[in-house]
Amino acid sequence: MAILNALRLIGNRTVGAVWRIGFATRFFVMTLLYSGASFRRFHLTIREMFSSGVMSLIIILVAGLFVGIVLGMQGYETLKRYGSESALGSLVALSLVRELGPVLAALLFASRAGSAMTAEIGLMKATEQISAMEMMAVNPIARVVAPRFWAGVISMPLLAAMFSAMGVIGGYEVGVVLIGVDEGSFWSQMQAAVDFRHDILNGVIKSVVFGLAVTAIALFEGYDAPPTAEGVSGATTRTVVESSLAILLLDVILTAFMFQGN
Amino acid sequence: MPNLVEIRDLNFAYDNRAVLKGINMTFPRGKVIAIMGLSGCGKTTLLRHIGGVLKPTQGYVKVDGQVLHELDRDGMYAMRRKMGMLFQFGALFTDMTVFDNVAFQMREHTDLPEDIIRDLVMMKLHAVGLRGTHHLMPTELSGGMARRVALARTIALDPMLILYDEPFAGLDTISLSVVGNLIRDLNDALGATSVVVTHDIQESLKIVDYVYFVANGAIIAEGSADDIRSSDEPFVRQFVHGQIDGPMPFHYPGAEYRLDLMQVN
Numbered sequence: 355m356a357i358l359n360a361l362r363l364i365g366n367r368t369v370g371a372v373w374r375i376g377f378a379t380r381f382f383v384m385t386l387l388y389s390g391a392s393f394r395r396f397h398l399t400i401r402e403m404f405s406s407g408v409m410s411l412i413i414i415l416v417a418g419l420f421v422g423i424v425l426g427m428q429g430y431e432t433l434k435r436y437g438s439e440s441a442l443g444s445l446v447a448l449s450l451v452r453e454l455g456p457v458l459a460a461l462l463f464a465s466r467a468g469s470a471m472t473a474e475i476g477l478m479k480a481t482e483q484i485s486a487m488e489m490m491a492v493n494p495i496a497r498v499v500a501p502r503f504w505a506g507v508i509s510m511p512l513l514a515a516m517f518s519a520m521g522v523i524g525g526y527e528v529g530v531v532l533i534g535v536d537e538g539s540f541w542s543q544m545q546a547a548v549d550f551r552h553d554i555l556n557g558v559i560k561s562v563v564f565g566l567a568v569t570a571i572a573l574f575e576g577y578d579a580p581p582t583a584e585g586v587s588g589a590t591t592r593t594v595v596e597s598s599l600a601i602l603l604l605d606v607i608l609t610a611f612m613f614q615g616n
Numbered sequence: 617m618p619n620l621v622e623i624r625d626l627n628f629a630y631d632n633r634a635v636l637k638g639i640n641m642t643f644p645r646g647k648v649i650a651i652m653g654l655s656g657c658g659k660t661t662l663l664r665h666i667g668g669v670l671k672p673t674q675g676y677v678k679v680d681g682q683v684l685h686e687l688d689r690d691g692m693y694a695m696r697r698k699m700g701m702l703f704q705f706g707a708l709f710t711d712m713t714v715f716d717n718v719a720f721q722m723r724e725h726t727d728l729p730e731d732i733i734r735d736l737v738m739m740k741l742h743a744v745g746l747r748g749t750h751h752l753m754p755t756e757l758s759g760g761m762a763r764r765v766a767l768a769r770t771i772a773l774d775p776m777l778i779l780y781d782e783p784f785a786g787l788d789t790i791s792l793s794v795v796g797n798l799i800r801d802l803n804d805a806l807g808a809t810s811v812v813v814t815h816d817i818q819e820s821l822k823i824v825d826y827v828y829f830v831a832n833g834a835i836i837a838e839g840s841a842d843d844i845r846s847s848d849e850p851f852v853r854q855f856v857h858g859q860i861d862g863p864m865p866f867h868y869p870g871a872e873y874r875l876d877l878m879q880v881n
Contacts, residue, residue, distance in 0.1 A: 474711075482707035489667055491696040492724050 378574050381495075385503050385573070388496035398501040399508070406467035406502065406569075407509030411516070413466055414459055418450075418517035421458060422524020425449055429525070430533055440539035444547030446525030447518075451548060451557045455518035457605050460564035462517075463510060464597035468572035471502055472593040475576025476586035484577075499577065503569050510565025511558050518557070556612045563604055568597045620645045620777060620809045621666060625675035628661060635661050637833045639675070645776075648803050648810040650820045652855070653830035659813045662830065663779055666811060667701055668692050679777060697725060700775035704782040706766035708754040714741070714765050715750040721772045740768040743805075744798060760791025764798065771802055777809050778802075784816040792816070796823050817856055821845065829855070 392399045429445040475498065478484050487494045522544075529535040548554065572593045579589035621643035628636040635658045643649050651659045664670045665677050668684040676683045679695060687695060708717050718737045722728055728736070741747040744764040754762055763783065770778060780799065784792050800823040803810040814820050820827070821841040829837040829844075829852055837849045844852060870876065 478710075481705070481710070482703045483709055485669070486701070486703055486707035486709075488669070489696055489699070489701040490721050490724070491693040492721070493693075497724070 374578075377578065381499075381574050381577060382570055384495050385500050385570075388493055389500045389504065391496045392500045392504045398497070399504050402502045402505035403509050406463075406471065406505050407513060410463055410466045410509070410513060413462055414513045414517050415520050417458060417462055418455075418520030419524040421454055421517075422446060422450065422521030422526075423528050424524075425454075425521065426525035426528030426533075430529055430535065439535050441543050441547075442525065442529045442535050443540035443542075443544035446529070447522055447544045447548050448553060450518040450521040450525075451553050453557075453605075453609075455521065456514045456557050456560040456564055457601060459514040459517040460510060460561065460568060460601045461598055463506075463513060463565070464568045464572070464601065465594050467506065467509075468568045468593050468597050469590045471506070471569065471572040472576040472579070472590045473586055475499070475502075475573060476579035476581075476589050479577065479579060480581035480583075480586060499573050503573055506569030506572075507562060507565045510568070511561040514557065514561035514564075552612075552614070556608075559612075560605065560608050563608060564601050567600045567604060571597045571600060618644055620680060621811070622678040623662075623666070623675070624678070626662070626665060626672050626677060627674035628658075628665065628670065629673050635833050636665070636672075639830075639833075639835060641828055641835070643809055643811060645809050646803075646807060647825040648800060648812065648823060650812045650814060650824040650827045651830060652814060652817060652820065652827060654815060654855075657830050658833040659830050660781060663781055663811065663813045666777075667699065667779055668695060697773060698775055699777045699779065700770035700773070701779040702763070702766055702770045702781065702783055704785055705759075706754075706762040708762055708766055708769070710754050712754075713750065714746070714752050714754065714757070717754065717765060718750075718769045718772055720769065725773065736772070737768075740772055741765070743771070743802065744768045745794075758791075760787050760794065763787065763791070763795055767795070767798060767802070771806060771808075774806055775808060777811070778806075780810065780812040780814070782814055783812060784814055784819050792819050796820075799823055817844075 425446045426442065429442050429449075430439060433439050433441055433445065475484075478498065484494045484498070487497060526540065530537045530540050575589040575593045575596070576586075579585045619642050621641070623639055623641040626636055626639040627634065639662060641649075651662060653659045661670065665672060665684070666679070668677075668679075668687070671685045676685060678684070680698065682691075682695065684692070684695065708714075709720065712720070715734075715737055718740050719733050722733045722736060737750065738747055741750055744767050746761060746764055746768065749757065749761065749765065754765070757765060767783075778799075783795055783799065787795060796819045799810060799812060802808070812820060812824060821844065824841060826840060827838060827844045828835055829849075831851055837844070837847060837852045839847070845856065847853065847856070
């Protein structure tokens with residue numbers, strides 16, 4: 355009897371998981387299919403870019419500055435051992451553009467904007483706003499979900515770029531202004547070392563993929579949330595956890611693809 | 617075609633649990649119809665069938681000559697443009713002002729210029745007595761006001777069929793009469809047909825033309841407001857007079873009282 359119950363439980367969980375993956379995939383495809391209005395009526399997307407992108411700016415800029423300052427100090431200490439302090443500029447820039455900018459900005463975006471998207475859509479569902487829209491013959495996927503999705507995808511690389519820029523400023527302030535690394539070599543080494551295609555473009559690709567993953571997860575969790583207080587709070591937590599794991603996993607995969615080894 | 621809505625042999629089940637059992641109803645044009653019953657009797661499920669949100673397990677709902685569950689998504693959306701639904705707590709969009717809430721459908725479904733939309737919105741808000749609130753956010757409104765703004769939004773595109781899901785729930789006595797009268801007046805002014813799902817019998821009987829009583833997913837009584845008031849049907853009598861015990865028992869079914877107490881000891 356116990357074995358039968360265990361089997362039943364496993365079966366139940368598996369069916370539930372497969373159903374959820376199917377629903378998520380269908381939801382994502384529907385979002386892409388009904389994306390037309392997000393571009394035809396671009397003001398809808400711009401409004402969401404304001405609430406998810408612009409409103410995340412402060413946290414992104416401050417975090418970028420702090421990370422740059424730490425990179426400047428840690429980088430200087432390490433490089434000094436090899437007498438290569440002048441390479442500080444390239445170390446700070448490459449770390450930020452290739453890795454820290456996209457990943458940390460995406461993690462911050464997930465906790466600031468992703469959780470807000472989930473809670474907003476979950477509450478819209480709980481207060482029957484989504485049903486009201488359906489009854490008004492307005493497709494909620496086209497009107498509510500798709501503009502938020504594209505706003506996230508567009509905002510993410512911009513935020514990552516600003517994170518990296520602030521990081522470089524932080525590294526410069528610590529390395530050049532406070533420690534006294536030569537300003538000319540700081541900037542020239544950075545300019546020489548950072549390649550547009552291999553470094554900047556790869557960083558942009560990463561941040562677009564992270565933006566896509568975070569917003570897709572946040573929107574799905576909100577739309578799938580049970581219409582109760584516990585349901586919405588649980589969905590918000592899941593958004594942050596799943597998005598963070600997705601960002602780190604995708605980072606591994608993308609870095610492996612971008613790795614040249616020479 | 618005198619009847620706007622026809623429901624024939626409507627059955628619906630969640631999993632294997634029957635919620636609606638063989639419902640037959642007819643709503644003539646221009647009338648205000650009430651569907652009454654206790655919480656959980658299936659009346660909201662019935663309203664969702666009339667709105668085309670749920671598909672029947674058996675039978676059909678026909679609105680304006682079209683069987684709803686046979687319509688595709690575009691057909692259903694075209695039908696819903698002719699309908700309006702007032703949700704239990706209004707379901708106003710909380711990120712928009714009162715004005716934008718009422719203008720929502722006009723902006724989504726028409727190409728009207730903004731100055732005409734403004735006039736129309738003001739007229740709709742004036743009809744519910746809340747023109748002065750157009751700049752407020754929904755969170756700044758009282759429950760009764762929010763319900764009236766939602767009513768203005770519901771009639772934004774002059775629907776032929778207006779569905780009300782518990783429009784009186786949680787309202788004070790003044791708001792109750794205001795909303796009740798608005799339902800009747802707007803229905804007559806627009807030449808629409810209204811379906812009111814409610815358990816507030818006293819308020820509803822003042823404004824409706826015909827009443828259906830639903831219990832356990834089936835119609836147990838129907839008639840005009842006067843028929844209902846003078847009905848001898850035990851369930852209707854219990855409902856109309858608010859008797860605590862009757863065909864609908866006060867106690868939820870359970871084990872014998874004495875046995876429950878003994879188990880506790």
